[in-house]
Amino acid sequence: MTSSKETPPSADTIRAMDDRHHLHPFTVFRELSDKGARVIERAEGCYIYDTDGKRILDGMAGLWCVNVGYGRERLARAAYEQMQKLPYYNTFFQTTTAPAAELAGKLAEILPDGMDRIIFNNSGSETNDTIIKTVWYYWNLMGKPEKKHFISRTLGYHGVGLGSASLTGMKFMHTPFDLPLERFHHIGNPYWFASGEGRDPGEFGLIAARWLEAKIKEIGADRVAAFYAEPIQGAGGVIIPPETYWSEIQRICRKHDILLVADEVICGFGRTGNWWGCETYDIQPDIIAMAKGLSSGYLPISAAALGRRVGDVIWAGESEYAHGVTYSGHPAAAAVALENIRIIEEEGLYSAAAGPVGTYFREQIATLADHPLVGEVRTQGFLAAIELVEDKATRRPYPNDRKVGYTCRELSIDGGLVMRAVRDAMILSPPLIIERHHVDEIVEKARQALDGTVEKLKLP
DSSP states (O other): OOOTTSOOOOHHHHHHHHHHHOOOTTOOHHHHHHHOOOOEEEEEBTEEEETTOOEEEOTTHHHHTOTTOBOOHHHHHHHHHHHHHOSOOOSOTTOOOHHHHHHHHHHHHHSSTTOOEEEEESSHHHHHHHHHHHHHHHHHHTTOTTOOEEEEETTOOOOSSHHHHHHSOOHHHHGGGTOOOTTEEEEOOOOHHHHOTTSOHHHHHHHHHHHHHHHHHHHOGGGEEEEEEOSSBTTTTOBOOOTTHHHHHHHHHHHTTOEEEEEOTTTTTTTTSSSOHHHHTTOOOSEEEEOGGGTTTSSOOEEEEEOHHHHHHHHHOSSOOOOOOTTTTOHHHHHHHHHHHHHHHHTTTTTGGGSHHHHHHHHHHHGGGGSTTEEEEEEETTEEEEEEOSBTTTTBOOOGGGOHHHHHHHHHHHTTBOOEEETTEEEEOOOTTOOHHHHHHHHHHHHHHHHHHHHHHTOO
């Protein structure tokens, strides 16, 4: 191991060690080996810097998470001071720590009314697995042990655990691992651009919501435990639901006595222009999952918030809640999350995406719709998707083997802007601290990547 006084390894040495020993997430390892990983060395504000000295505007805020931007000394100091005082203790053995308790109280303050029982974990995947078990436990306590089935959506993303990956509606994540597990079902999603041709968005929103009711009737309402969904489907391609969708979903859940779980791992902490995506869409969930923006990615932490319907029953249960992990409510991670929330409050970042810069972001990203490759631009807050198509009139996508989205992503990063490709949709989720000049840079570099894609692939 290299000490602080030794010469740090070169970028080539790092790449060689990475290639030989590091198995990356969601990667074809031989492809990465042929190319070599880009080594990110440091970051500041909205920018990351690689070991070649290249400055790249991080249009994805890490992985949807660095909401307050990079280089926040207050967060580093919060971690340092807490680790000096108490680097770790567990929350088993009927003990707690001040940061864990204070963070739970602070979350109850900023969450929608009634969401006031908090379970801490370390990632969105872990929290969604925790919620699955907690929902089963709840229905057992309610004397309805047959209510064990979950319904979620195609292209929904909820994590990579056995349960959370089963909730996830992406076949490429299921097939290699013999998933989904039993008790997990999927319905279509409110992806109007891909599936709503010939229909008014409002009409399509009602149709998509009623797929839930059809699935409930197929399974039997007495067997369905919960409907699980993101307010906006993030990793599925920033699928923004029509205005009619969520009110109809809530009506159906209440009619059939089914819990509603809002996965706010991406949408929470200001991403959509409110503290929570469920506020943006007037959703009243029974349970909320959160992660990412909780600490702006500075340390791993996640949480489930239980509303009173579920939380009070769990709290009053006479049997042991036999669940928890070693690092639940880790004091350093909780201290950083608390300071992160203070920064978001002090700087008004929870509503920045609904303010003047958010409006400018929406307006300027929309100008990309005139590009020959672009079939639709859609935004909500500081979330955006630029949908690339072969034919604008019919919305026909390019064949997968053309790798249009992949090519655009690579050209974008090489050109100094991180955009993510989900199929052939180019995705943006920048830090909440962006200013107008960052928006201008995003749009300029996105257009350059689009032009470069046309030229490189010789597209008509």
